Amino acid sequence: MDADAHGMVEKVVCAGKGKAFDKAYIGLQLENHEYLRDLADAFVHNSTGVTDPAEVQGRHLSMLMLAVFKEHVAICKRITKELDA
Template identity: 30%
Template sequence: MDRRGILLGSAGLAALSFSLRPRIALAQGTAHWLSGAQYTAMTLMAGTLAKQTSQLALERAQNQRVKQFAAFEIAEQTAMAQVLTNTDSPPPVPLDAEHAAVLKTLEAQSGPAFDRAYILGQLNSHQELLQIQQGYLDNTNRSTDTQHIAVLARMSIQQHLTMLQEIQQQLA
């Protein structure tokens, strides 16, 4: 077992996922809220990453709770994209370089290290998604429909964060 490779891979995933946060803070920092277009684009981008990494987890994860979470996440991100785009089968949003790097880092993992890296990545992605929802809800000039979506998404994301923390403790 190459422990150094596992540690570097997991650390790389955490660093790449964490690097997504300053961009959100910058988007919020100038106006203190996200516009409807920013909200939709950022939610779909983060959701695409969450869905693609979850599809990978269905194939590679060893832990059954990890696989179960991945299935939940795929269904949730599919539904979220359908609601935000008002399309039955929306195509995935192309990943930007930062999100693509996170996916590529996860693809390099295997075995129990994959499970841990996937859960760590999902924790970071869900924190990103939570910031996006809150950034939009902080906007007082928002559409009622999208506000309702963001409120429901925020609640679901908070639940997923709790689930992910429990799985992470189990895998430790």
């Protein structure tokens, strides 16, 4: 892991117990899922017209994962609102 990743993990580890930990953990999950969503979205949009079988398979997998990452972002946002309530 690079320094940024270590810093993120350290935030969660040092958050304490209970609601503070939950908020730090879900915040990190949200950041991660948003990053992966954007990465998959960019790959899907930049790989149109590719005919190489491996690239076509990668595009298909990215399209499937994009839906999953979008769902996970929505779930993390819902949990964040519940924790803030």
